[in-house]
Amino acid sequence: MEEFDIQALLSSNEKTLIRLLENYATTNHVVTYVLDNSGDLKSDIYGNTHGNQIFSELVESKNMNEITDKHVDYNLGYADKSIRISSIGQIIGRVCCVKSLDSPLNDTPGLLERQLHEHCEYLKRLIESISRLLIDNHGIGTYMIKYPVEVDDIIDELNDDDNKALQQLKKLSTSNEAIISAIEYIDENLDKHLTLDQVSSKVFLSDYYFSKLFKRETKLSFSVYLNARKIQKAMIILKQTSHSISEVSDELGFTRISYFSQTFKKYTGYTPSEFRNEDYLEI
Template sequence: MEEFDLQSLLSSNEKLIIRLLQSYAQTNDIAVFVLGNDDHLQAGIFGELSESALLIRKDKKADLSKLSVNKYKYHIEYADSPIRISQLNQRVGKICVAKDTPEASPKRLDLMQKLNDQVVYLRCMVEGISKLIIENRGIDDFIIKYALDVNDAIDDLDDSDGKALQQIKTMSTSNASIISAIEYIDSNLDKRLTLDQVSSKVYLSDYYFSKLFKRETGLSFSVYLNARKIQKAMLLLKESDKSINDISDSLGFTRLSYFSQTFKKYTGVAPTKYRTEGNN
């Protein structure tokens, strides 16, 4: 498993990117900060927010994933944009900008548009400088390699397949990457999807994506994927005349025996029994 070291990139070349972000924040009277893919601060908040803004009290361990939703709570206007590393074709975090604003300010819409323009400019700047730094030093200088985490493997085994079908009915997330991933999965249940394929679609490393997916959904990627396939199989068994073999093929299973085994693991009954007894 590999992870891109965003903090190392920000601090490289005598903290060039950090100094540029600090200067931009001061010049434009806004706050600028960088979040990793785990939505945690990477190098502090540059610029100033009023003492009444709760955001300024956040430390590096705080999860800011709900910032766009909670901006009114912090009395700020806010915008962000993903940072992508072209050499990896991956998203490694996001650049964020914020500014204090009264809750009922008539100019809030104008401020929001201005912040959106500023964050796009900063994203282009960070990505351009990052590309030059990585080309000069080599991508390996910014890659952290992990051995397979035994705890992660155990977590996957702990997922209750039987409860997964119930869990996905009430599952919710506000994370844009996971929403996009779920939409892609749900639109491609006929294919044999892998973690690498789906993570690349949302420009995340498989390491980040696996962690983020489990955190946001409560299920591992493989359990969610199988649960959605079985959920669709249940519908087809009840509402279509397709044979069980055809249903298995249409959901990307290579062997009927494996489909039947998976179906029983998630529902408690075999596909044939589910169809004949009309289980809900």
């Protein structure tokens, strides 16, 4: 698997992007920095961080996710914009702008937030434009990290308890926009044979990062979640319609009825026929 190296991009060509971020922060009196998709800091912090004591402490501890999630509690204005590399169709991270709400220039409600969003939008476009030039000059391979397939990752997926996956769906909760979009796409396309590559590309993430993010946010691997959703819908169809088991299998994108029946039993403990015929079974 491969992942885009945002840190290599920022440091490329004698740190062109880093110098631009630093100069922009100084000129516009904001604090800027770049995070990867996991929320890890991939650049230095540019601009004056001394206007807010708590902000300075968070910056010192590199606790940038705390700023993202709780900036209002810390009296900070905050905005960010996703950075997308068009040549690979992936979001690789986000540029962030922060400023203390204690500034005397912040009397107009909402003005600072709008200004920070405008700063982020400008920096996003700037970074993406320069990135295209750097990639054209140096080649996309310069900025890609190749990861070996980890045995631990395979074991983690095997350890998913299939017969508990349906219960996990009931309590699933995430605020991550990429995962919410992925789940919506899956739910709208349960009749298709979806793959990890297809879904990750829909939310502009690499399959490597998307796989890890999906497991972190849902507590289920992509494949287990997908099958659980298909079986959950199959349970409803079996109880509420007279469709044959073969028709249900086809409606949910299974290539063979035998595989559908096998998967159904693995997730529910019953064959499709047993489930349909047992009136007391709850969905």
